[in-house]
Amino acid sequence: MQKVQSFQKIHRNLINVIRYIIFEGKKIRSCFIYSVGSMLKVSCKQISKIAASVECMHAYSLIHDDLPSMDNDDIRRNKKSCHIVFGEANAILAGNALQALAFELLLSLNRKNLDHESHLQIIRELTIAGGIKGICGGQSLDISKKKRCHMNIELLNIIYFYKTVSLIRASIRMIFYASRYRYEKKLILILDDYSENIGLLFQISDDLIDFKKDKLKSQNRNKNRITYPILIGIDQSKKSIKNLYKKSIRNIFLIKKKYGFNIDMLCNVTDFILFKNK
Numbered sequence: 001m002q003k004v005q006s007f008q009k010i011h012r013n014l015i016n017v018i019r020y021i022i023f024e025g026k027k028i029r030s031c032f033i034y035s036v037g038s039m040l041k042v043s044c045k046q047i048s049k050i051a052a053s054v055e056c057m058h059a060y061s062l063i064h065d066d067l068p069s070m071d072n073d074d075i076r077r078n079k080k081s082c083h084i085v086f087g088e089a090n091a092i093l094a095g096n097a098l099q100a101l102a103f104e105l106l107l108s109l110n111r112k113n114l115d116h117e118s119h120l121q122i123i124r125e126l127t128i129a130g131g132i133k134g135i136c137g138g139q140s141l142d143i144s145k146k147k148r149c150h151m152n153i154e155l156l157n158i159i160y161f162y163k164t165v166s167l168i169r170a171s172i173r174m175i176f177y178a179s180r181y182r183y184e185k186k187l188i189l190i191l192d193d194y195s196e197n198i199g200l201l202f203q204i205s206d207d208l209i210d211f212k213k214d215k216l217k218s219q220n221r222n223k224n225r226i227t228y229p230i231l232i233g234i235d236q237s238k239k240s241i242k243n244l245y246k247k248s249i250r251n252i253f254l255i256k257k258k259y260g261f262n263i264d265m266l267c268n269v270t271d272f273i274l275f276k277n278k
Contacts, residue, residue, distance in 0.1 A: 106126065126174060197247040204240055
């Protein structure tokens with residue numbers, strides 16, 4: 001009995017770390033999943049499970065990115081990072097648990113209207129986005145190219161593709177493969193193009209927000225971090241955002257033209273990302 005109680009206490013501690021991170025943030029990736037899922041008429045239960053799995057993967061990446069051996073960030077979402085509050089060991093364990101939970105959720109998807117190959121493809125998309133060709137690969141590149149003299153806009157775009165865009169693209173692809181339209185090859189190409197445009201827009205927009213906050217506080221939370229405004233300036237960063245927004249909107253209206261879907265929710269999410277730093 002004493003061993004059981006001890007295990008329950010450890011389990012509760014781990015849950016507290018997960019709760020600390022998982023319920024915070026804008027949940028932008030979930031917004032994409034719900035907007036595209038609604039557009040493609042995917043059931044609410046399937047949408048919710050896919051969204052939850054992606055948020056678990058994203059939360060895991062944030063916990064591990066903040067660790068002293070990685071980006072060494074003490075603040076996340078305007079409060080202390082997980083490893084500062086709960087210690088490094090608990091933070092690492094929580095990240096590992098969240099990554100496992102992401103796949104556990106995908107394995108529990110309703111198979112009634114989902115064939116075996118499509119189910120595997122949904123799992124495959126998150127696997128790729130979380131690995132060498134996604135989050136981990138991007139973080140590895142980011143760590144190795146900390147100095148400004150080693151960075152250029154092309155390399156920064158590659159890092160952003162792996163660290164940010166890959167998970168947004170996977171989110172949209174996952175909900176696509178959960179829909180009845182999963183065999184529409186032209187649709188997935190348009191959605192991929194949209195994902196890459198809106199994903200980069202989202203990251204540059206975040207760069208500008210962080211840059212302005214640091215400037216107001218006369219500080220730089222991570223002096224080694226190279227971002228769009230640091231590399232090319234605020235004005236050029238804003239121009240990039242406007243161009244990416246135009247491309248994203250063109251993608252959305254191309255979907256409407258070809259398939260007649262209701263695009264209102266996807267337009268609203270896209271507009272939110274554009275205007276969130278104004």
